[in-house]
Amino acid sequence: MRNEVSENPFRYGEIVTGDSFCNRKDEIRELSKYMLNSENVWFYSPRRYGKSSLIFECISKTRSHAITCYIDLFPTNSEEDYLRELAKKVAMATATTTKRLIDIAKTFFSSLAPSVTIGNDGNPTLKFGVNREGYVAHIAEEILDVPQKIAEKQKRPVVIVLDEFQEVSKYSDKKWQHKIRSYIQKHKNVSYIFAGSQKNMMANFFTKKESPLYNSALHFPLEPIVLEEFAKFIHRKFLKSQKRISGDVIADIYNFSRGSPHYIQYLCNVLWDMTPENSKSDKKKLSHAINILTAREEKLFINIVELLSRLELQVLIALATKETGEKILSMRFLQKHNLSSTSGVRAALIRMDEKGLLEKNGPDYEFTNPVFRYWISKKLSKYED
Ligand SMILES: Nc1ncnc2c1ncn2[C@@H]1O[C@H](COP(=O)(O)OP(=O)(O)OP(=O)(O)O)[C@@H](O)[C@H]1O
Ligand SMILES: [Mg+2]
Incomplete structure (x- = not known):
């Protein structure tokens, strides 16, 4: 007979959605409303606080009413990288079939010589044949204007999410922020969502008078998920696997993690593993779980402290x-x-x-x-x- 091993229900180190996503019902409602109303919004939170996960929840909620386009700016180093990424993601978000992808890419990005290849996973990938240095930047205005054109042509609002927005400070062309501002303002059927994890930088972009992006987006404060909501979430996941955990232990996890969803899930993951079915997690197991986490990261901590x-x-x-x-x-x-x-x-x-x-x-x-x-x-x- 096969011994069923149930999968750990606590996830960390990845974007979480659906059943792995705890609460944030008000935030999902509000941010989705901004997306569908073509408002521009910026928000910030510390690292691993759930920005990207919240964005993905909103995207899945708004997808049937809008063309939603998620762009992670982390791998981009220049305006040119940004433009290529924007063109690629906008075309892919708009197309529903491979044939449509080719048509859309040719209609809106013909200057980039687009072509579509099918990868080993069977999914289409969009490539641009233009590699001449500086050329993409040369046609920047044409590319930046596409989201609004698509919204008009498809008669649906477009949402452009720019995650890890602080990365734009690496771009050498400082005029870029001026340029993007003028498009943000012109685009009446496009919502731009700017998310980032560097508080000062994000605040400087949108609230400093000298910044080209000053006042170009509303601020959406992302508060911590309250203990009560996390307690319900954790209880439910333990009970579903025939395990139990007391409210005291959950409060200790929350306080140790200072409300950080990543560390709450990480600790719960380890604690869940240590708790056999039909038994209860207690404070002794929690302190063992904290020691396990500490031992895993100790080498990294020593390296940090040495510097x-x-x-x-x-x-x-x-x-x-x-x-x-x-x-x-x-x-x-x-x-x-x-x-x-x-x-x-x-x-x-x-x-x-x-x-x-x-x-x-x-x-x-x-x-x-x-x-x-x-x-x-x-x-x-x-x-x-
Ligand atoms: N609403 C939530 N419910 C449960 N866990 C969450 C929630 N939001 C985030 N997490 C936990 O936090 C981790 C980090 O989430 P996410 O990657 O969305 O954060 P982030 O703020 O985008 O991080 P980064 O700054 O590194 O990009 C997830 O893997 C998950 O463990
Ligand atoms: Mg993120």
Whole structure:
């Protein structure tokens, strides 16, 4: 007889949708409404907070009413890369069949000499025959205008999602942002959604008066998923596999992870594996699960710490062991941790924010990785002097 092994229901390190996606019902409703109403929206969240997953949920909700086009800017390095990606994704999102893909590519992107090949997986891929350097940028305006033309021709709104938008700061052509602004404003039947994970950069793009994109999109604040919603989600997944978990343990997972969906799912994944069927997860198993996560990432943490200055490390240790209510730049806190210079500490905090280790949240700084915070507090705090 075959022994059925059930699949772990907790997913991390990938975009999650459907049954693996917890709540965010209001956000899905609101963002989808903006998409269908051709509004432009920008939003930001820390890394692994669920931006892309939320976008995919909205895309699946709006797909039957609009032409939805998702573009990940992470692999792009220049305006030219952006334009190629835009052309490719717009054509692919508009076409419903391979034949339509060829027709659409030829109608809207004929200057790019498009051709369609069928890959080993049977799916069509669109290629452009134009490789001459600078040529694509030369016809930028023609490409940038296509989303609106398609919306008019197909009589459906078009949604262009630009995920990892902070990557555009790498592009050398600084006029590009001016150019894109003029199209965003002209396109009455297109919604542009800008998502990114670098708070300062995203805020600068859309809220600084000097920025070409100033006021070109509405801000959509992405709040954490509340504990109650995560508790229902986690309970349900445990119960479905004939396992149980108490509310206390879930609250500990949520607090340890500081509400980060990625770390909540990661911890639950490990904890679920450790819990046999017909039994209950408890705090002892949770602390074992946290140790497993820490051991998996320890080599990476050692590498990070080796590259820090002594002051940066001191500041990290102080932050990792900080009690609720303590203020990092207060005299009391600085004295407690033998940190003599306020300006030095401030500069170290800013540097570590830039390196992605910390993130500024109001007047406070928080670790972006709760496992790193835990490792520092357990392994290194005893060396503080
Ligand atoms: N609504 C959700 N419900 C459950 N888990 C979620 C949810 N949103 C995100 N997650 C968890 O967080 C992980 C990261 O999600 P996602 O990739 O969407 O975040 P992101 O903000 O786009 O990350 P990045 O900044 O790295 O692009 C997912 O793999 C999943 O484990
Ligand atoms: Mg993402």
